[in-house]
Amino acid sequence: MSTLYHELTNFTEWLLGLVASLLDWTKLGFLSDFGDWLQTEPVVTLVATLLVAVIFLITAMMFGLCFIWEERKFLGRFMDRRGTQVGMLGFFQNFADGIKVVLKEHIVPKDSDHALFEMAIFAYLASTFMLFGCIPFSDNFAVFPNVNLAVLLGIAIFSFGPFAILVGGWASNNKFTLIGGMRAAAQLIALEIPLLLCVVSVVVLTGDLSFVGIVSWQEHNIWLIVPLFIGAVTFFVASVGESERIPFDLPEAEAELVEGWATEYGDVRWGLQMASDYFRAYILCGLFTMLFLGGWAGPDFIWAEAWYLAKTFIVFFFFIWVRAATVRIRTDQILKLGWRRLLPLAVLNLFVAIALKLAGVF
């Protein structure tokens, strides 16, 4: 149990105790019983977990938003301009955009499949928000820090995205969204396999499927980017593709598909979908940091969380650099890249990991 958990459990106990005493004061038998039930162990744990999750979600979302800001500023510099200037260092641009999308009208296309249209975007967003929970900031600040299969869970939730995209693209009843949805599904699946193989190589070396285990292994031995350099590069390329960013932003290639699978979405749904791309990029950067850059491990003069965030922001800087330097490539080229280049590289990397493990280097 982390300290955050501990403190919030205490807080919840106090809060529920307060509620129970208020209920007791009414002198109504069933309310007193309800108050007693509120103070039982499972309820306290549930409420404490929810509190942790909400705090964690908001924190992670704020840093996800910082990614948008980072991209705006750095992309601006790459392009020889200043980037956004709203508020302090352009930091309030996100809030301005957020207010704007919230105030927009919600439009559903007449001939769309209404239920699926509404559901798909929420499924997509839910999978993104669920991902936040999987990536701990440190062994202290996390929703479930030391779950054994955390890595696997994260990847599993990640692979839920293509379904939502495909359904959303189909339900919009628009040719562009349909093509975009198809592309997204094809691309995400093609890149997911090399991504997973890179994760497997890490798991082979560290022998652990929890982030805490992987990070502490790297703390004691070496950052995995050194022995598994091929894997790190493969993972990086695959994650640029997974987060649907230039040069792999085919699913929403605005030059040919308007806005890809999200063309028909408006208002806050579109805003969150757009932010969700950055959240996913943030999560992939976080994964990269965890798997290859030693996670929150670092000298003690700042917090572990700060180390984690600093590394994540640096990884995202490379994402931005790639975006600034390249143009969008075609679907068939992405698939070719995924199957013919990244997959063999990932397999090679897995062999390296197995060889290192068998030779007893680590």
Add this chain to the structure above:
Amino acid sequence: MSDEMWVNMGPQHPFNHGLWNLRVRLNGETITAAEPIIGYLHRGWEKMVENRTYSQIVPLADRLCYGSSLSWNHLYCLSAERLYGVEAPTRAKYIRVVALELQRITSHLCWLMAVGTDLGSYTIMTWTIRERELFLDLLCQLSGARMTYNYCRIGGVRSDIPENFERDVNRTLDEFEKRLRDIEALCDENEPFLMRTVGIGKIDAKTAMNLGLTGPIMRASGVEMDLRRLDPYEVYQDMKFDICYATDGDVYARYRVRIDEMRESAKIVRQALAEMPKGPVRVKVPRCPPKGTVACHVEDPRGESLMYIVSDGTERPYRLKVRSPNFVNLSASPAMLLGFKISDVPAIMGVMDMCIGETDR
């Protein structure tokens, strides 16, 4: 349900530069048929000018194309001069060449900007508009406007070049040639850029000639056709420059041709400024031209543009026909698009340098 579907890319679509529609039939993502549809921006320009006097048409000619208004302006003035039977003073001709080539550079930079956004690289876009700004400043010094210059007059140019113009132009060109190398590095040494352009939208020389293509697209197919050399107007016969051409006929070749052309244009500007004689910049012309017809064609940044004027001896033209290079190039687009993917549409149509103002007129 058939396996193929028609997709309307336009008239409101992010890849359209201007208001037009490209209908493509897709089999999966492969294009099996394409049909450009224009007419959304038809302003009746040719009819409109029949009710204007010859001098009133000069600023209207600017409005034919927002990307390279000066070349249309100049084309109109040149054809009107031939109709009137007057000739601009030599100094005016040199000034026109300088202005035209500066305009060609801005137009090509504007084109590269559009290609950048089409291919998804906003860095190419911002870098090229940054460079374009330098030339817009020069043209602004020359004419006082950034977009519709209204600089040429029937019988010369509106005013002489401003003070220190030669110095400013040379400085700008020095800086520009340096920065153009950066832009080239950004594109040519960029593997994704090459993946998107090499071998796409191929057209061989014979097809290009049969389809009536002109300009950089024609030259990229290996045909050395440049009206500045073949049928020199103004003082192009005295200018030393190479005709830029490539033989591959794909999108990348078209890109290369335009980049090289910017260099050649810079060379022409330098030479014209150095050799510019002293003298008047404008001659008087009568109010009404003699009865007759004239056809005059020049090398627009986009290809061969032609104006055909029929005069009945009054102060207004009886008929004025414009041949837009883009109109012809656009009609040839299905031949370029067939068999390629929908993702190649922005690349192929982007390097076309679409300008609907002159296409629809």
